[in-house]
Amino acid sequence: MIKKFLIALxxxxxxxxxxxxxxxxxxxxxxQRSIDFGRMxxxxxxxxxxxxxYEHMFSFVSTNNRIWHFKAQLLRPFTSGVHTIPAENxxxxxxxIRNGQGSFTANISQPSHFSTLPVLIYISSGADNTGATxxxxxxxxxxxxxxxxxxxxxxxxxxxxxxxx
Numbered sequence: 125m126i127k128k129f130l131i132a133l134x135x136x137x138x139x140x141x142x143x144x145x146x147x148x149x150x151x152x153x154x155x156q157r158s159i160d161f162g163r164m165x166x167x168x169x170x171x172x173x174x175x176x177x178y179e180h181m182f183s184f185v186s187t188n189n190r191i192w193h194f195k196a197q198l199l200r201p202f203t204s205g206v207h208t209i210p211a212e213n214x215x216x217x218x219x220x221i222r223n224g225q226g227s228f229t230a231n232i233s234q235p236s237h238f239s240t241l242p243v244l245i246y247i248s249s250g251a252d253n254t255g256a257t258x259x260x261x262x263x264x265x266x267x268x269x270x271x272x273x274x275x276x277x278x279x280x281x282x283x284x285x286x287x288x289x
Contacts, residue, residue, distance in 0.1 A: 193286045194245045198240050202278065216236055218246075218262060225248075
């Protein structure tokens with residue numbers, strides 16, 4: 125009896141249509157997964173805005189009617205061998221938002237420091253939580269310390285979309 129029930133349940137699971145609901149989604153434009161400041165001199169400050177006034181455009185969609193947060197975390201500051209550029213020398217700047225009803229933790233066009241801890245950039249509100257596509261364009265700013273050792277510096281950033289439960 126139990127075998128027949130398990131077989132029937134297994135067949136039902138294979139045959140029944142599966143419905144999948146997207147909880148939330150964050151995407152970045154194709155071919156824009158890297159940031160390259162190129163050659164810089166000691167004491168130089170540079171803002172990347174190569175793609176029409178911004179560097180990356182993120183798109184967010186949430187259909188769960190829950191507040192979501194957009195965060196950034198510097199997993200590894202700019203390093204070259206044993207030399208590191210301080211995290212506070214690397215900043216993000218919101219260039220533009222489209223269709224967003226939420227709020228930013230900093231004024232638009234105002235630089236904010238990256239951190240090795242997640243830093244809140246945006247909190248959703250209203251239609252942001254019910255299927256509207258919110259687009260946020262970021263540009264980046266880097267300042268090389270005056271007495272920084274020369275080298276090929278690389279960093280690793282994590283961008284996070286987190287929905288409240």
